[in-house]
Amino acid sequence: MTVTTVTPAKARSPLLLVGTALAIVYVVWGSTYLAIRIMVEEMPPLVSAGVRFLTAGVLVAGALVVRGGPGRLAVTRRELLGCARIGLLLVVMGQGLVTLAEYGGAPSGITALLIAAVPLWVICYRVLSGERPAGRTVAGVAMGFGGLVVVVAANGLGGAFPVWTMAVVLLAGLSWAFGSWYQPRIELPRDPFVVTVYEMLAGGGALTVIGLAGGERFDPLAYSAGAWAAWGYLVLFGSVLAFSAYIWLLQSAATSLAATYAYVNPLVAVCLGWLTLAEPVTVPTLAGGVVVVLAVAVVVRSEFRPANPGPTDRRRVR
Template sequence: MTAPPAVATVPPAAWLVAVALGIVYVVWGSTYLAIRVLVEDLPPFASASWRYLVAGLLLGAVLALRGGVRRLRVARRELVGCAALGLLLPALGNGLVMLGEQKGAPSGIAALLIAAVPLWVIVYRRLTGDRPSARTLLGVLLGFAGLVVLIASQGISGDVPVVACLIIMGATVFWSLGSWSQPRLPLPKDAFVLAVYEMLFGSVWLLLLAAVRGEHLLPTSAPLDAWLAWAYLVTFGSVVAFTAYVWVLSVAPISLVATYAYVNPVVAVFLGWLILSEAVTMPIVIGGAVVVGAVAIVVSAERQKAQADQASTRSTALRVTE
């Protein structure tokens, strides 16, 4: 009996992958600018809550129209996992970025600090017994040195409140913890369904944080540019870019997709300088370059480690079948 012929899958056109990756590069890089404009007139936690509520409902409606309401059904334990992820990523991860920018952190500085997320993920792995390569650990140490330069330079110059930088550093800790925890939590297998519930739970957590801070919980009057920035974050930041990210992650190598981690800060710094006239001082350039370079080292080292592990697994499988 012969096995049925394998069905060949047609890889997506290179230009489609390039467009999707470009969307992730530019849109996610520009969200820091939009946040900076928004928090000038709208409360950080409450406006983030409205953002994720609308984005979650929009994405959920699209999924229901395309696959039926049944597609959105999840188990109770999966809802608990979504609630935990909603707390770590949208609420504490993104919410603290918005608070930090409201406290005075420029959008470019915020993006450079957030670039450290992959470094924190390595720290969590090391604390739980994993043994990253020496090259990965070198990248982590280099990256944290860059962060020290960034934060210390702001404290010395007095242009940016150190507290604002530390708040955003707190956001990186929670965001990386959520990223590290995601494979370990009971979650829906459909990434888009996961995104719906993660955003909706994040909206609830953010509303609670807003209540604790005494923010206006319902939308209030604000200048048009603030609402345009909010609408941009809802549509492009939360729906369009995330959809592009999930799609390109399924069709392109993770080593290629992961480059967004060190392209986004470059986009954010450039846009902040171009549109908001944010200062780009030499310490920012040096510290930012060190952080971005360190993330590139870690991503490259992890890619090589993954390829070596796959080659070792294939070699073992061949020996077993001989």
């Protein structure tokens, strides 16, 4: 297991800010699965998701310009390309595929349970990159994938969850995990909010083009107030607030800490989907979901177990 000294920037990250950012990601992202399901009942999935992120990117960029002037958005070509790559992984392949899956009939709660495996996929990428996680971490990953198999089997074999949408959600989780693992390893702007702007603009633009090229059309006058309310919630809370908080966490704390959102998101999503849309929740699904969440807890707890406790602030990272 790699142990590295925390950089001064990370060491200075106020505990209150880290806790606030985590709380936002925990609760808000858990509710976005329901908002996406409501939005795609009327709006085309890829274009609506693309316009969502384009709008959020413009709003965050405007706020940065007001506070720091246009110069705050200045980046190098290398940094811009880095943001575009992460935008492809997180926004297009991650959020975009989740939106497409829910449009295809994937229940919001079960989608969140499958996405909860993201921290387990992150460990797999670390192993493939040559790291050797602790035995407890490996055991947690194995347990988590066992729970994942239970969730998939319970809903794919005669369940109400279309099989192709499960494959899409799993691919979205793989992409989101790779983007989370990859982001701290490439050259990006030092300001995490500038990173957020360019990732959302690049990803939102790509989603919009892909959707339009695929025949989707965005007709603002054809959608109900409920669909617009869900879309607006996703822009302001899901993208501007929560996505910005997540990108800030990736640059200000260990990736393993940022990934703990997977504890809470499924619980919030399952409860909201059941209460609001009467989405079915079977015993096998709950059992498999509990196993996945417990496995993530085991993995993250193992990641935070220091190898050489001492006066130096050291922690396991990424």
